[in-house]
Amino acid sequence: MPADDWATYFATFASDLAADRDLDRTADLVVSRVHEVVPDAGHAALTVRHRRGFSTLAATSPVAREAERLQVSRSAGPAVDLVSDADFVRSGDLPRESRWQGWGKAVGERGLRSMLSFRLTAEDGPVGALTLYADEPGRFAAATVPLGLVYATHAGHAVATSHLVSGLRTALESRHTIGLAQGILMREYDIDVESAFALLTRYSSRLNVKLRMLAEQVVEHRRLPADASDQADAPIA
Numbered sequence: 001m002p003a004d005d006w007a008t009y010f011a012t013f014a015s016d017l018a019a020d021r022d023l024d025r026t027a028d029l030v031v032s033r034v035h036e037v038v039p040d041a042g043h044a045a046l047t048v049r050h051r052r053g054f055s056t057l058a059a060t061s062p063v064a065r066e067a068e069r070l071q072v073s074r075s076a077g078p079a080v081d082l083v084s085d086a087d088f089v090r091s092g093d094l095p096r097e098s099r100w101q102g103w104g105k106a107v108g109e110r111g112l113r114s115m116l117s118f119r120l121t122a123e124d125g126p127v128g129a130l131t132l133y134a135d136e137p138g139r140f141a142a143a144t145v146p147l148g149l150v151y152a153t154h155a156g157h158a159v160a161t162s163h164l165v166s167g168l169r170t171a172l173e174s175r176h177t178i179g180l181a182q183g184i185l186m187r188e189y190d191i192d193v194e195s196a197f198a199l200l201t202r203y204s205s206r207l208n209v210k211l212r213m214l215a216e217q218v219v220e221h222r223r224l225p226a227d228a229s230d231q232a233d234a235p236i237a
Contacts, residue, residue, distance in 0.1 A: 017158035026162040027057035030155040040139040041132035047079045048128030067107045076101040078117035079129035090116040092138045114139035118152035122160030174212040181215035
């Protein structure tokens with residue numbers, strides 16, 4: 001494809017990514033279209049890093065998702081390494097791959113023979129990796145890397161932005177639910193807003209339930225959970 005056509009392609013791709021800030025849909029879009037840029041990509045998966053480790057947001061096939069699961073469970077693999085290492089890594093012979101503590105052999109036994117993985121980054125640093133797989137050995141020639149890096153750059157920024165938007169949306173929804181629960185408890189026990197919040201946090205700790213989840217229960221059932229309500233006659237004690 002001529003350079004002008006690629007410029008148009010990536011402009012359209014960036015626009016498509018910006019049109020929907022849902023994190024899961026963004027990840028699905030990234031993995032479903034990467035074969036347009038890297039034709040050897042018979043399978044693709046997108047794995048991100050978070051505070052508790054790694055998770056796979058999207059995959060085009062069960063075998064690609066399984067390959068990512070093996071990386072996470074072993075804490076070894078291209079996606080894990082790329083978060084703190086190079087911009088990309090590839091292998092044309094996974095069954096004989098000596099890196100990553102036997103991960104290459106494990107995925108080779110599942111029918112995957114070649115791999116090309118790109119680090120996804122944003123302004124704050126690495127966010128994860130986009131890993132491509134092929135069923136045949138010797139795929140993903142060096143010539144496929146430059147366009148793949150451009151694709152990964154767009155994908156990394158889109159994933160980071162969608163993650164931020166999703167987090168803000170979740171936070172706003174949680175605040176709304178907690179506010180509704182406070183209102184229910186204020187009416188039920190004739191207490192003020194601060195006491196209602198204290199009551200929620202008290203039972204959240206006692207029941208070992210997240211505050212948002214407890215608030216959802218209160219909103220749904222219009223009262224505190226049964227094992228807490230027995231003591232609710234003195235809600236702010």
